[in-house]
Amino acid sequence: MKKLDQNKVRDSLRVASKDAKKWFLDKSISSPRSDWKKVSCIAKNIRNIVYAFFDEAGSCIYVGVSKVELKKRIHYKTSPHAKKPWWRKWKTVNVLEISNASDRLFLEMLLIISLMPSENMKPAGRNIKDVFKS
Numbered sequence: 001m002k003k004l005d006q007n008k009v010r011d012s013l014r015v016a017s018k019d020a021k022k023w024f025l026d027k028s029i030s031s032p033r034s035d036w037k038k039v040s041c042i043a044k045n046i047r048n049i050v051y052a053f054f055d056e057a058g059s060c061i062y063v064g065v066s067k068v069e070l071k072k073r074i075h076y077k078t079s080p081h082a083k084k085p086w087w088r089k090w091k092t093v094n095v096l097e098i099s100n101a102s103d104r105l106f107l108e109m110l111l112i113i114s115l116m117p118s119e120n121m122k123p124a125g126r127n128i129k130d131v132f133k134s
Contacts, residue, residue, distance in 0.1 A: 020107055053093050056091045
């Protein structure tokens, strides 16, 4: 079997993450912070999601996944988003419903690579050129 060059793997991930970003931004529902408290807010009504918070400049702050509504997820004791310093900075949230848990995790990782969110720590954003380096 021919050995695959790490650069080819990185290039594939670069392309896949770029395409995943375009797809997510095209297919997801975007909601401004001003809608957060409305009864019809998307964060109250959709489960099994991939979500991304953006600041006023359009930079990604945080990417995550949840099997429960986002309004519930932000208060989890294991990672209470609403208590984090970045919580006050977000202006827009994008949400995409994806029923399969593995698909959600896969998309989350691709979005972390492409969007480079400032507040993701586990896993953190990583420059694609550094992936698989010893």
